[in-house]
Amino acid sequence: MIDATLRGPLLGTFFMAISASMIGVLAFVRRRSLIGEALSHAAYPGVVCGAAIADVCIVPGAFLTALLGIGAVRWLEKRTTSDAALCVILSSFLGIGVTIASVLQVLDPMAYRRSLTYLYGQAATMTDNHMILYASFALVMTLYVTINYRYLQLSHFDRPFAKVLGIKLKGIEAIQIILLALAIVMGIRSVGVVLMAGMLVAPAIAAREWTNKLSHMLILAPLFGGLSALLGAYFATNLPTGPVILLIAAALAFLSMFKSALLRFLRKVRFRWQCHLENGLKLVWKYGPADLGRITSHRLVQCGYLTRRGGPLTVDGMRKAQQIVRLHRLWEVYLSTCLGASSEKVHRSAEEMEHILTPELEIKLLELMGNPTLDPHQQPIPERVR
Amino acid sequence: MNPYSGDNFFSFFGTLLTRLFTFHGPLVSDEVQLIVLGLISMMAATLGSFLVLRKNTMLANSLSHTILLGIAVTYLAMKGVDFYQMSMGALLMAALVTALLTTLFTELLTRFFHLQEDASIGLVFSTLFALGIVVVTLFAKNTHIGTEAIMGNVDALHPHDVKQVMLISGLVLGVIALLFRPFRLTTFDPTFARGIGVNSSVFHYILMILTALAAISAFRAVGAFLFLALLVIPPLIARAFTKRLGTLIVLASGIGVVASMLAVALSRHLLSEAGLALSTAGVEVVLLTLAIGGQRLPQSSAAKSC
Numbered sequence: 227m228i229d230a231t232l233r234g235p236l237l238g239t240f241f242m243a244i245s246a247s248m249i250g251v252l253a254f255v256r257r258r259s260l261i262g263e264a265l266s267h268a269a270y271p272g273v274v275c276g277a278a279i280a281d282v283c284i285v286p287g288a289f290l291t292a293l294l295g296i297g298a299v300r301w302l303e304k305r306t307t308s309d310a311a312l313c314v315i316l317s318s319f320l321g322i323g324v325t326i327a328s329v330l331q332v333l334d335p336m337a338y339r340r341s342l343t344y345l346y347g348q349a350a351t352m353t354d355n356h357m358i359l360y361a362s363f364a365l366v367m368t369l370y371v372t373i374n375y376r377y378l379q380l381s382h383f384d385r386p387f388a389k390v391l392g393i394k395l396k397g398i399e400a401i402q403i404i405l406l407a408l409a410i411v412m413g414i415r416s417v418g419v420v421l422m423a424g425m426l427v428a429p430a431i432a433a434r435e436w437t438n439k440l441s442h443m444l445i446l447a448p449l450f451g452g453l454s455a456l457l458g459a460y461f462a463t464n465l466p467t468g469p470v471i472l473l474i475a476a477a478l479a480f481l482s483m484f485k486s487a488l489l490r491f492l493r494k495v496r497f498r499w500q501c502h503l504e505n506g507l508k509l510v511w512k513y514g515p516a517d518l519g520r521i522t523s524h525r526l527v528q529c530g531y532l533t534r535r536g537g538p539l540t541v542d543g544m545r546k547a548q549q550i551v552r553l554h555r556l557w558e559v560y561l562s563t564c565l566g567a568s569s570e571k572v573h574r575s576a577e578e579m580e581h582i583l584t585p586e587l588e589i590k591l592l593e594l595m596g597n598p599t600l601d602p603h604q605q606p607i608p609e610r611v612r
Numbered sequence: 613m614n615p616y617s618g619d620n621f622f623s624f625f626g627t628l629l630t631r632l633f634t635f636h637g638p639l640v641s642d643e644v645q646l647i648v649l650g651l652i653s654m655m656a657a658t659l660g661s662f663l664v665l666r667k668n669t670m671l672a673n674s675l676s677h678t679i680l681l682g683i684a685v686t687y688l689a690m691k692g693v694d695f696y697q698m699s700m701g702a703l704l705m706a707a708l709v710t711a712l713l714t715t716l717f718t719e720l721l722t723r724f725f726h727l728q729e730d731a732s733i734g735l736v737f738s739t740l741f742a743l744g745i746v747v748v749t750l751f752a753k754n755t756h757i758g759t760e761a762i763m764g765n766v767d768a769l770h771p772h773d774v775k776q777v778m779l780i781s782g783l784v785l786g787v788i789a790l791l792f793r794p795f796r797l798t799t800f801d802p803t804f805a806r807g808i809g810v811n812s813s814v815f816h817y818i819l820m821i822l823t824a825l826a827a828i829s830a831f832r833a834v835g836a837f838l839f840l841a842l843l844v845i846p847p848l849i850a851r852a853f854t855k856r857l858g859t860l861i862v863l864a865s866g867i868g869v870v871a872s873m874l875a876v877a878l879s880r881h882l883l884s885e886a887g888l889a890l891s892t893a894g895v896e897v898v899l900l901t902l903a904i905g906g907q908r909l910p911q912s913s914a915a916k917s918c
Contacts, residue, residue, distance in 0.1 A: 259730045260670060263737075267837075306851075310844055313669040314904065317841035321897025324838065328891035346745065420677070424738025427731050465749055469742035476739040483725040 232460075234352040239416045239455040239471060241360035243425060245367045245409045247451030250426030251433060251443045252402060255382050259430070261299070263423035264312045266410045268295025270323035270344070270419050277341035278330055284344065285411055292407040295319050347418030347468035349459060356415065363412060367405060371444055374398070379440055416455075417468035425451065428475035435482035450478050501581045504550055507531055510539050511547035545611045552608040554580040555601035556591050562602040563595060569602040616642045621881040639771045645892060646876050647774050648833050651781040653842055653868025653896075655826045658788055660843035661850075661861045662819060665799050669844050670730075674714050674737035675824050676836045680744030682710030683828065688751055700779065703828055711824035713740060715817060769833060780829040784822050791818065796857055834893035842868060845900040852907050871899050 253259050269288035276287025295315050302311035331338045343351075371378065380388040381398045388395055413422050433446035458471030503525060506518045515538050518526065523535035531543030539547060557576040561567040567575075583591075588610075599607055616627055624642075631643070639647070663672050686706035714736060721732035788795065798805045798812040805812050823843070830839045850863035875896035882890055 254728075254731055257728055257730050259728075259734045263673070263734060306848055307664070307667055309667050309670045310664050310848060313673055313840055313844045314848065316673065317838060317844065318897055318901035318904075321838050321841050321894050322901065324835075324891050325894030325898050328894055421738050421742055423734050424742065427734040427738070431727065431731055431735060465746055469745040472738055472742040473746065476735060476742070479735060483721075483727065487725060 234354055234357050235349045235416075235467065236456065236459045238352040238357040238360050239349050239459045239467065240452050241357065241364040242409075242413045242416055243429070243451035243455035243471070243475075244364045244448040245360070246413050246422070246425045247429035247433075247447040248367050248371055248444055249402070249406050249409045250430045250451075251440070251447045252378065252382070253406065253426060254430035254434070255440065255443075259427045260309075260312055260423070261296075262406065262410060262426040264299055264316050265292045265295060265407055266414060266419050266422040267316045268292050268298075268319040269407075269411050269414060270320055271326060272323075272411075273344045273414070273419070274323050274327045274330060274341045277337040278326075278334060281340065284341070285415075288344075288411040288414065289407055291319065292411055293404075296403055296407070344414050345419050346466060347414060347416050347421065349416040349467035349471075352416065360412060363408065367409070370401070370405065375441065375444075382440070417471060421468050421472045424472045425475060428472070428479045429454070432475075432479040432482040435479075435486045451475060454478060497581075503529075504546075504581055507539065507543055507547040508550055511544060511551065514538075548608045549611045550580050552610065553583045553588065555605060555607045556588065556595075556598070557583065558601045558603070559595055559598045559607070560591055563598075572602055614640050614642065616640065616880055617884065620885055621877050624877040624880050639774065641769065642876060642880060644769050644771055644774055645833075646873060648769055648777050649872035649876065649892070649896065650869045651777045652826070652830045652833060652839075653846070653872045654865040655781045655784050656830070656839060656842035657846040657850075657864035657868040658785060658861050659819070659823050659826055661847040661857070661864050662788075662795055662799055663823065663843060664847045664851075665857075666816075666819075668816075668819075669840075670733050671714070671718065671820065672823055672827075672843055673840055674718065674733055674740075675710060675820065676827055676840050677737040677741040678710045678714045678744070679706075679824065679827055679831060679836050681713065681740050681747065682706040682744075682824070683831070684744050684747040684751070685709050688747070700776070703776075703780070704825065707821060707825035707828050710828070711817070711821040714824075715820050773832070777829055777833075780825060784826050787818070787822060791815070795819070799857075834896075838893050838897050841897040841900060845897075845904050846871070849900075849904055849907055867900075867903070871896050871903070874899055 250259070250262065253261060269292040272287035272289065272291030273284050274287075275291075276284035279287075298319075299311050299315050302314060305311075327338060327341060330341065377388075377393055377398055380391070380393060381395050385395065410422050410426075413425060417425055429447040429451035430443065432450045433443040436446055437443055454471050454475035458474050459467055462470035503522060506522050506526060509518070510516060510532070515536055517523070517536045518532075520535070523532060526532035526543070527534060531540055531546055532538075533540055554576045557579045558572040561572040561575060562569060601607055615631065616624060628643070628646075660669075660672075663669050683706050686702050686709065689705070690702055717736045717740070718732050721727045721735065722729055725732075727735075794805075794810060794815055797810060798815045802812050827836065827839050830842075834842065846864040846867040847860060849867055850860050853863060854860055875892050878899075879890050879892045879895050
């Protein structure tokens with residue numbers, strides 16, 4: 227089915243992306259997305275040292291220096307701003323790695339070449355062993371997240387309550403850091419040190435635009451990440467795989483963000499249209515039948531508020547218009563008596579609020595003001611519509 | 613025929629001083645490295661002082677990633693520009709493209725898409741860097757970007773690079789000196805600045821453009837990512853000694869320059885004595901790292917910004 231040489235890169239990156247996305251969601255929710263960037267750069271000296279010893283030492287070496295980096299970030303964060311701390315560790319560890327690499331370049335060029343593949347990633351040479359390793363890790367990650375879901379939820383969103391319950395927050399954080407380091411260290415084989423942070427962030431961003439529940443995010447993000455990995459590994463022919471995977475993940479994130487922005491915009495448009503219709507009703511109620519325009523009239527007739535274009539309101543229409551005017555004038559009374567606004571200014575606010583006030587708010591207003599019969603402009607306030 | 617070959621750490625400075633005072637002939641590679649690294653460190657320390665105080669260091673990190681894309685775009689736009697012989701015009705254009713892309717993109721994500729700040733920075737730099745790699749691979753495969761982008765190659769510097777770095781540092785330091793008071797104001801009291809009608813946004817963009825310019829001119833010497841170390845570490849070390857902005861900048865520049873000198877001397881020493889050709893930029897970062905490790909940085913309780 228899938229070519230044997232393609233299997234390693236394809237499925238290996240797939241499982242890697244799944245793990246990265248899941249842990250990325252947890253970092254995203256804590257607003258610590260950039261810790262992945264610091265960790266992946268901190269892993270680099272470990273990669274180089276590991277390469278100097280033996281091929282199999284690369285990943286453990288990277289893991290060790292990544293953890294060292296985290297410790298250093300913690301130490302620095304007590305002494306300076308957290309963004310500066312991250313940047314210091316980012317660059318200094320990378321610099322140390324670079325220095326060691328320059329020595330390695332002379333002493334052991336083959337090892338040097340191997341360590342370079344971890345800078346930008348080299349998915350194409352991944353084997354079945356890699357695939358099995360990443361699949362196992364993805365399984366571990368999924369199990370961890372599923373079993374500890376309640377604890378994770380609490381530790382991220384309600385720390386005081388978690389403390390009251392006696393949940394070991396330090397323990398959860400420690401495990402999370404270790405998983406993060408592992409995910410990054412394994413991931414840099416495919417997308418490289420520089421781009422790994424993106425693989426953590428992009429799927430989480432995409433997932434967030436579709437849901438606000440942590441559980442759904444933890445399912446959606448791996449889907450997005452895995453999809454990017456599959457598409458990227460499959461289609462990146464004469465391009466390096468890592469960047470392509472990342473660009474696809476970023477594209478998914480952008481599409482999701484566009485979707486949300488579009489929905490927000492449409493919601494506004496719908497509300498404006500609603501206000502426009504209600505204003506039409508008010509007009510006919512106050513001043514008598516008028517031509518409201520083809521589309522408006524058609525819609526109002528459809529809703530059963532208007533008899534025909536240019537015609538009078540129906541009974542339902544009269545009731546609705548009356549209610550709107552009532553809310554308008556009630557709000558005006560509220561502004562002028564309780565907040566001391568002058569009569570000229572209350573009208574504009576009431577023009578907006580009349581479309582928004584709910585029945586519950588209406589009751590509250592009446593409680594505050596007793597049942598007023600006149601508004602600040604000496605106009606009568608219509609009766610409550612049943 | 614390098615007069616420094618065979619020198620150890622201390623005789624390096626001896627040779628340097630003799631050559632200085634006897635105005636001996638043209639610059640050799642060690643001196644070129646010294647001057648270039650020194651100027652870059654000064655620029656970086658000055659810009660970095662502001663960046664650290666404004667908490668924009670992660671944005672500077674983004675910039676250093678986006679540089680790859682900026683340079684690639686410039687390369688395409690000005691056909692035939694060699695990465696290693698970039699003219700001032702090309703440099704300026706690349707810097708402008710980089711800075712504007714990064715900053716505008718990040719602001720688009722935070723303002724229009726309502727994305728949280730840390731995630732937007734992360735998305736921006738990884739996307740633009742990935743794009744840069746793709747562009748370079750597709751259109752500029754014959755140029756050796758790869759590892760040199762990250763590490764730089766101080767030993768490939770040429771005397772005429774000195775002139776270019778001098779011009780750029782002059783420009784950067786000059787602009788900062790000229791606009792020192794607005795920069796200081798918008799850094800420490802943005803609300804007051806807004807109140808008296810100073811547009812903080814403009815100065816933010818200017819600072820980003822200057823940083824991108826400095827980063828690009830330093831690109832070949834120290835590489836894109838090590839420049840960040842020169843930006844961030846000297847101001848943090850200097851912060852342990854002073855609270856005044858002016859002193860901070862001067863002290864940070866001093867630390868940067870000293871680190872450069874020690875780095876060049878050390879690499880020369882290790883090359884002569886032990887035959888180890890270390891990356892000089894890497895050595896400088898290691899020295900700075902050790903220096904910051906030894907510092908008793910002030911315990912600030914108002915540290916958490918994320």
